[in-house]
Amino acid sequence: MATKTYAGQAVEVNEEGYMTDASQWNKEIASELAKEDGIDLTDKHFEVLEFLRAANEKGETLTIRRVGKSGIVDIKGLYQLFPGGPLKFSSKFAGIPKPASCI
């Protein structure tokens, strides 16, 4: 556990850099988190992040297939938005815990 500053706000993160309190999240924080991993967030990215946050709030199990069926983006597109680890990165930028079955 550590406290880091994103978009001028103190944010609690775990050792892997995932936010531990989803309620502290906002779009500016997401953009700065994404920059650290070399990704510039677009509206499409934010649609995915909002979807993940809503699913997480409902306690749903998050998988890539789940996002691929969301109607926002297909799996291939998800890989293009978050290269190298679609769910690993998208969940991190969405301020939610890293899903157990994460890639």
Add this chain to the structure above:
Amino acid sequence: MKKILILGGGTAGTMMANKLFKALDRQEWEITIVDQHKTHYYQPGFLFIPFGIYKKSDVIKPKGDFFPAGVKVIYQEIDRVEGEENRVHLMDGSSLKYDFLIIATGTQTCPDETPGLQGAEWYKSIFDFYTVEGAVALQNFFKTWEGGKLVLCISELPFKCPVAPIEFVCLAEAYFTEKGMRDKVDITYVTPLPGAFTKPIATRMLSQLMDEKNIRVVPEFYLESVDNEKKVIKSYDEVEIPFDVLTIVPVNMGSAMVERSGLGDDMNYVETDKETMQSKKFENIFVLGDAANLPTSKAGSVAHFASEILFENMMNAMENRPMTAKFDGHANCYIETGYGKGALIDFNYYTEPLPGTFPLPGIGPFGLLKNTKINHYGKMVFRWIYWHILLRGKEMPIEAHMTMAGKKNDID
């Protein structure tokens, strides 16, 4: 007569039928099981078939042998559950009323979810070992195979028995070594996970094991399709891995019946309270085994431990008492590692697999996260236990809840 209806006569449904039949007043309760198939498979045994350790007849028996006489059995495909009406519709157009329903329809492999998987090479150089047909076809293939690239690929999470693919590559390594052709076989383990297993301490132990056995692990590979002509598997981020023989863990999904009933998530697993085993939609519907969307392994051991909790909760629910038993996600898995040895893991929702001894602290006889001969004997004896004790709903000398006794959690 009040009615209990059990959908699915596999491991979970059969155990529950036996437990309830023994406990309930037969004048008061009628128990019915519905299943479309008449054969019970000892699924842990499928793994041994490709290597000639078990044959087909070792793993199949009639389902009817394990249902108590006095339980009504209907062999018919299930159409859907109509929860509002307490009614289940069958494919032949008939329907059944229930007071309590147990959904135990398990999980199935769905190779058609992956483009190209069931193409020209299916059962020629591409096999699954999650069906008896696939396991037998692979046994025949291995008998005359002269070597090359053996690739095992896990398509999607979750899947049934998360340790089976690890066991498969370990047994393959031993099989080809014993045949004197290990130098001609290149073994690769391809997984969507970041490592050999889901949890860090077990992953460390298992990665080391794979290293020692010269099995290459390719993590974070998410299968998109199979190219039958080029004989490569392709990931969504366009990585290609060539194979001469591919053993696949197909996408797993719950029964289509769950989808038709509107009770499931998008993988057709029933949305279930992870502690009480009650459906999240209807109070008189319970879920047992792989059919439930519990955040733990899809495995017979989980169904077994959960069945004790479910039994307690149902006995309370039937008499309008609050449900007090809570499932902790307990799983216990033997991992065959080849050469007559095995490892064992024991864990739950909250505690990852840790080293130690099981079931007796300090004594064992089984070693947790250790590769020993006695663990292997445990697995071999288990087939007898499965047919004679477990399915029949008899007492096992292992607690339903996981215990920390015998486990060491002070390692880093």
